[in-house]
Amino acid sequence: MSKNSEKNCCSHEHTSKHIYIYSPAGSLRDKAAFRRGIKRLEAMGHHVEVDPSAQDVHMRFAGNDEVRLAAIHRAAESGADVALITRGAYGLTRLLPEIDYRLIASSIERGTKFVGLSDFTAFQSAVLAKTGHVTWAGPCLLTDFGSADEPDEITMACFDDLLHGHGEGAGWRLPKERGAGENARDANQIYIPSSTLWGGNLAVLNDLIGTPFMPKIKNGILFVEDVGEHPYRIERMLTQLLYAGILEKQRALILGQFTGYKLAAHDKGFKFQTVVDWIRSKIQIPVICNLPFGHVPTKVLLPVGAKVELSVEDRDALIYWGHFH
Template identity: 70%
Template sequence: MHDHLHDHDHSQCDHDHGPRHIYIYSPASAVRDKAAFRRGIARLKALGHEVEVDADALATHTRFAGDDATRLAAIHRAAASGADLALISRAAYGFTRILPGIQYKKVAKAIERGTRFVGMSDFTAFQSAVLARTGATTWAGPSLEVDWGVAGEPDDIMAACFDDLLTGHGEGTGWRMNHEKPHAVTGKPAVPDVYVKSATLWGGNLAVLTSLVGTPYFPQVKGGILFLEDISEHPYRVERMLTQLLHAGVLAQQKAVVLGQFTQYKLAPHDKGFKLQTVVDWLRSQIKAPVLTNLPFGHVETKVLLPVGATVSLSVEARDALIYWGHQ
């Protein structure tokens, strides 16, 4: 375990550069910022990596990176590439409609051979489907355009965690949860000390995950650790989606629920104090499993990489939380 995992309010990862083969493809939304796309490729090449760009990476068909057949073919080329890492150019909407056409055996075989599929947001649909259909592990993490193609420098923690994945040194992620007052009546802390050994880590974008409930692409995970994030969703919408997962029996089956970053929403005057913390408090009243906060993952610059479908352990002591997978 890295000694410095708790040295910062966000997770930290070690730097250790080594050249790897990275395959860039566009399975969902069309690339919107071509300059950022080029910057991202240049940055990865500057780190010494061999970057292979899919033939249709810049294709467009309405809002998508090519029609459904084009994007499915890109996924299958990524699986056949033999790359160490297959990185999406960007997410946005586009995955759910092509889930029936994905050749999951090909994807699982590529993962078995060592290709790590990385992405987030709408990519949650792909990750959930791969987990549901094959049990294989993918990685929640950055995309090319938004994270590697930024005008300034890419976030150093994101970059270090990405490097850890490429070099096989990633062992876990530690972070500090939000400061919350103890329960007014019982005086108990908002989150008790927790230790969960050997649970499946799964989840991702809340809206995308919720849209898969009742389909063959929703993972049936019992005794798991469910992590969630979202963007541009008002707290009442976050609560409504959590309610769906609650009523579907999903939340009661988890050993812990870990909330990442929920960003870019606007509270209204008629909320009258209803906010994200209200939703967190409500969720804690509905399930026995601990609800953790402030995981450095979501539509934010500082994001860690998380193995979706992997067996992990979780420990919480006061406000310090740690998810680890390197040494069970």
């Protein structure tokens, strides 16, 4: 597998898969994208099953708490190859105490892969904390499959890898201006053996600190991303992870894509790289940037809770897990 993000997934001979579409958090705000996403998946030859409450609306949510909880449980009972969320937004943290984690665990053991990002981090973290089972950080229906433009080729190839059990890892290039972590013993060559990969949306993770739904991971590899958060807020959230003692227990911190913010005149040079430099000065583990994952078109799929290995050579980074599933 190539370490370049342009080649980190590859397509395979097509076979039809069962994909269950449900809405565990925010309500749909783009029904045209919803229809496009379903049509695209069907055009790929897959059987798409849509949850009966997928288009429900209750305030900003896709149905009230009971409706969305039932949708999650139906997804688990569907027997689908993939349970794919329509979108993130907000709502899953309200449901965490009521989720039937035994049902979710049984579903995963039977082969269902739960896929999503953003607010879905709450569900993924809770499943990892409660069951130790693997879920997948990846695309959602609306923004990835339902986009007005053609879906991103890398994202689609990685999703195809997941469907057909061929995913082995994700590679990417580090930024030119920085190494893999100036506080690493050797910034140009890093190898981290079998470690638990976990993380997701930074803001959601921070909200789980101190709750029973925050995974207690030692010697892990933590990846984070976010959207619409100014660099000072990103720094504040990383500081919370630092002061809570979470970062010191990890073997590496991987920063994905942080997008959708605007710098102000009074920042006077304070920017995202400032945050990276500051957090590197506070921890003794590699801080690796530019992971192609987040609220962006190009995103790899990552097994949350799986044992992975991490290697960096010069500007090439690679997370790999092989055919563990």
